[in-house]
Amino acid sequence: xxxxxxxxxxxxxxxxxxxxxxxxxxxxxxxxxxxxxxxxxxxxxxxxxxxxxxxxxxxxxxxxxxxxxxxxxxxxxxxxxxxxxxxxxxxxxxxxxxxxxxxxxxxxxxxxxxxxxxxxxxxxxxxxxxxxxxxxxxxxxxxxxxxxxxxxxxxxxxxxxxxxxxxxxxxxxxxxxxxxxxxxxxxxxxxxxxxxxxxxxxxxxxxxxx
Amino acid sequence: xxxxxxxxxxxxxxxxxxxxxxxxxxxxxxxxxxxxxxxxxxxxxxxxxxxxxxxxxxxxxxxxxxxxxxxxxxxxxxxxxxxxxxxxxxxxxxxxxxxxxxxxxxxxxxxxxxxxxxxxxxxxxxxxxxxxxxxxxxxxxxxxxxxxxxxxxxxxxxxxxxxxxxxxxxxxxxxxxxxxxxxxxxxxxxxxxxxxxxxxxxxxxxxxxx
Numbered sequence: 001x002x003x004x005x006x007x008x009x010x011x012x013x014x015x016x017x018x019x020x021x022x023x024x025x026x027x028x029x030x031x032x033x034x035x036x037x038x039x040x041x042x043x044x045x046x047x048x049x050x051x052x053x054x055x056x057x058x059x060x061x062x063x064x065x066x067x068x069x070x071x072x073x074x075x076x077x078x079x080x081x082x083x084x085x086x087x088x089x090x091x092x093x094x095x096x097x098x099x100x101x102x103x104x105x106x107x108x109x110x111x112x113x114x115x116x117x118x119x120x121x122x123x124x125x126x127x128x129x130x131x132x133x134x135x136x137x138x139x140x141x142x143x144x145x146x147x148x149x150x151x152x153x154x155x156x157x158x159x160x161x162x163x164x165x166x167x168x169x170x171x172x173x174x175x176x177x178x179x180x181x182x183x184x185x186x187x188x189x190x191x192x193x194x195x196x197x198x199x200x201x202x203x204x205x206x207x208x209x210x
Numbered sequence: 211x212x213x214x215x216x217x218x219x220x221x222x223x224x225x226x227x228x229x230x231x232x233x234x235x236x237x238x239x240x241x242x243x244x245x246x247x248x249x250x251x252x253x254x255x256x257x258x259x260x261x262x263x264x265x266x267x268x269x270x271x272x273x274x275x276x277x278x279x280x281x282x283x284x285x286x287x288x289x290x291x292x293x294x295x296x297x298x299x300x301x302x303x304x305x306x307x308x309x310x311x312x313x314x315x316x317x318x319x320x321x322x323x324x325x326x327x328x329x330x331x332x333x334x335x336x337x338x339x340x341x342x343x344x345x346x347x348x349x350x351x352x353x354x355x356x357x358x359x360x361x362x363x364x365x366x367x368x369x370x371x372x373x374x375x376x377x378x379x380x381x382x383x384x385x386x387x388x389x390x391x392x393x394x395x396x397x398x399x400x401x402x403x404x405x406x407x408x409x410x411x412x413x414x415x416x417x418x419x420x
Contacts, residue, residue: 007403010276010403010406011407025407028231032270037267039255040405040408044251045252046250058241058247058248059241070215158246189284193252193412193414195220197221197235199249200249204414
């Protein structure tokens with residue numbers, strides 16, 4: 001069994017969505033300063049690094065990150081490579097030969113080739129899913145989508161894709177580092193912090209290859 | 211397959227170690243206030259809720275939470291019940307009939323019967339492992355211990371147990387809600403946030419029962 005870590009390291013060099021709070025790690029106690037132990041305090045947006053979007057992110061009175069079903073977050077997943085596509089449209093999805101019954105679908109896009117998740121600067125020209133692509137995924141019964149940058153939706157059209165997926169109960173996992181992942185079938189495990197009523201939550205996500 | 215969630219919900223009602231920073235969830239953007247989406251900002255100690263202790267917590271220049279091996283955090287685990295024991299000593303461990311080769315060991319103690327992890331008030335009289343018990347675990351080759359309250363070590367002797375375990379590379383997982391868990395064998399998955407060089411990290415932890 002081989003474990004592939006999909007979560008980028010969280011540090012002040014981790015990219016942050018424009019306008020989101022900065023990620024800060026401070027140290028109220030420190031062995032190096034003579035304390036009995038070291039202690040880290042963490043401040044961050046729930047949408048920095050690898051994270052889940054809960055329905056509450058884009059749906060008024062939507063469910064929080066603490067009640068996203070673990071049964072959706074854990075299980076077989078398919079990693080597909082979208083090659084040079086600039087947008088994940090219904091047409092692009094049609095061409096990926098996704099087997100019927102695929103419930104967890106992770107996209108390795110040009111974002112990975114460009115190393116966006118390990119670049120401290122935020123990029124707006126990332127590959128994401130358009131509204132018709134989102135409807136395609138819902139209609140095919142996909143229950144979880146994984147993205148290799150910070151949004152399931154294009155930067156200039158954020159609401160439609162998020163709303164289509166989240167209203168249908170599709171779990172969105174964003175901020176995955178897919179640079180070292182080959183297309184194919186894996187066991188996927190994404191465990192977000194259980195933040196009460198929150199619109200999202202930071203997560204560690206892994207793939208297990210047989 | 212049944213998934214048992216071991217992470218308590220994170221909210222202002224989650225207990226916090228005395229002196230640690232408070233857990234705060236704030237909302238820089240909110241659908242209810244007319245924003246295009248809702249956004250949560252999180253501030254917390256790395257040692258609130260379910261979390262891992264990294265060697266850096268008690269060992270100067272020790273490794274951080276970001277490099278704890280995933281291969282240790284994922285795999286078969288044994289849940290043992292320590293009954294009415296007030297301390298997990300070498301003698302108590304001798305009496306638990308722990309099979310040789312057990313590498314991940316989760317303790318369900320009186321802390322669970324008392325519901326300590328779901329009580330907002332911090333308690334100091336929790337069950338933990340004494341120094342001789344920690345040496346016993348290292349000698350038997352245990353690589354990960356899971357605790358059902360906030361410390362592997364008793365409140366009045368924090369350093370020895372932590373130092374013995376962390377210097378030996380044993381991963382410590384604390385703050386688990388074991389109230390609904392029966393003793394026995396499971397698959398354990400603990401995925402902490404990948405906080406660079408941090409002395410610990412919040413984690414979501416689950417058991418999978420066959």
